[in-house]
Amino acid sequence: MDDTTATELKDLAASLDSVEAAMDLEGLRREVAELEQQVAAPDLWDDVETAQKLTSDFTHKQADLRRAESLRSRLDDLGTLYEMADESEGSDATELRAEADGERESLKTDVDAFEVRTLLSGEYDERDALVTVRAEAGGVDAADFAEMLMRMYLRWAERHGYPTEVYDTSYAEEAGIKSATFKVSAPYAYGTLSVEQGTHRLVRISPFDNQGRRQTSFAGVEVAPVVESTDHVEIDEKDLRVDVYRSSGPGGQGVNTTDSAVRLTHLPTGIVVSCQNERSQLQNKASAMAVLAAKLLARRREEEQALLDSLKDSGSSWGNQMRSYVLHPYQMVKDLRTNHETSQTTQVLDGFIDGFLDAGIRWRKQSDAA
Known part of the structure; x- marks a missing residue:
């Protein structure tokens, strides 16, 4: 040797x-x-x-x-x-x-x-994760990008053998999705995926532009821990507006002949969640309540963190633009916080994101220690 x-x-x-x-x-x-x-x-x-x-x-x-x-x-x-x-x-x-x-x-x-x-030693890091992907600025390209990100995370979970459950998908009219919420069940799913929270940017030649121009579009990713009974997240029914409607698929086509989909609006915070993956209205409401509880818990954590940040006189970077996916004029995916990058854009969008996740977790630990 x-x-x-x-x-x-x-x-x-x-x-x-x-x-x-x-x-x-x-x-x-x-x-x-x-x-x-x-x-x-x-x-x-x-x-x-x-x-x-x-x-x-x-x-x-x-x-x-x-x-x-x-x-x-x-x-x-x-x-x-x-x-x-x-x-x-x-x-x-x-x-x-x-x-x-x-x-x-x-x-x-x-x-x-x-x-x-x-390094995943946070209070909720061990839990399952609720991931919401939303189209932001960029029109139909943004909706298409949001669907690409959703597929990326679902493929990542599939490669690792982690079960997933899609609670709700709101399809855009022309292509892609307006938003989607799904659960990833795995040890430390929340701690791992929470570093994905923020704004993702895509630069490419738009497949929806007749003139073949370059388009920049954005999608937002939100990650919350699944709530357990010990969290004491109480939701008063009087604070809820409950709407029922018919489930729909791509292009607005009806998937269900009954009004089984449920939309909950939490009036004090304005948080809106919906679920349409089950046949039963009662089951959809139960799933929507679980998603709402997770979002309320995440909001509570953000408020606590904001207070800590103000006491430390340092701002949080969560919610800022955190990763760029450039498909034209060159191929590059780069995390703007960690500087981790790769030219293997197809692999990344197919769920090979472990390098970005690891770099994000290390970056967060260093930031917390600073």
Whole structure:
């Protein structure tokens, strides 16, 4: 093993040590053991809500523990693999060294990704995420861009095996969407996707312009944590205006023959949410109430953060333009906060956004520490 490789292995070991320290590996092992006993209790499902929370906590924490232990085991095996390569000769040595180098690169990527996870320590970071995408300035191009972003996030979730549920889609007349709200269910979905909040900008030759001119359009992304019973977000029915209407699809065509879609307007704040994914009006109202509660919780957090920012005499950058997608005259996606960029625009719009998410999480942690 050469000196450069030995140094890289030491750096990998140091990174993994810091990750294990940050997540308190021994404490996590105790937690998993305690939760395992609790979920094995015969009367667990007497209280469904508590049972769901316990089993979810156990599943997530057990997955974290297994992931950490797997990384440590891979690092130990990697050292052995390099030793075997050093002790071998000829083509065997070459093959073993190539295998070890490949595993080293793979392990570095996985350790870096796990390190990012340890930075998600916010109050709601572990929760599922409610994502809303809206078309902003730019007319039909903006509506088309909003639909592109929605697809990007749904493809990202699909690639990771995360379940999604679309609550509402408001289609634009010519193409694309006016807005859409969907849930991503995964450990740390909110903490991960919350760095996507803000204004996204698209520059391209408009497919809707007969003269083939370059068009700049904008779409907004809003991310909220899914509300749990412990959050105490109370909604008074007297503060709500409830409208029912017929679900519609692209181009305004009717999808449902009954008025099952529900729109809720929260009168004190002006927040409007709607849901049309279920056949039943009651189910749609329940889903819309869950979305409204999440938005109210997010607003409460924003107000608390705004107060903290004012006390620190520093403004928040949330809601500002945060990423540009340039498809003409060159190909580039660039995050304006982190400077993370790539020329692989097609891949990004197909859901390969982990590099942007990781950079955003690191940027936010540094900003919070500043």
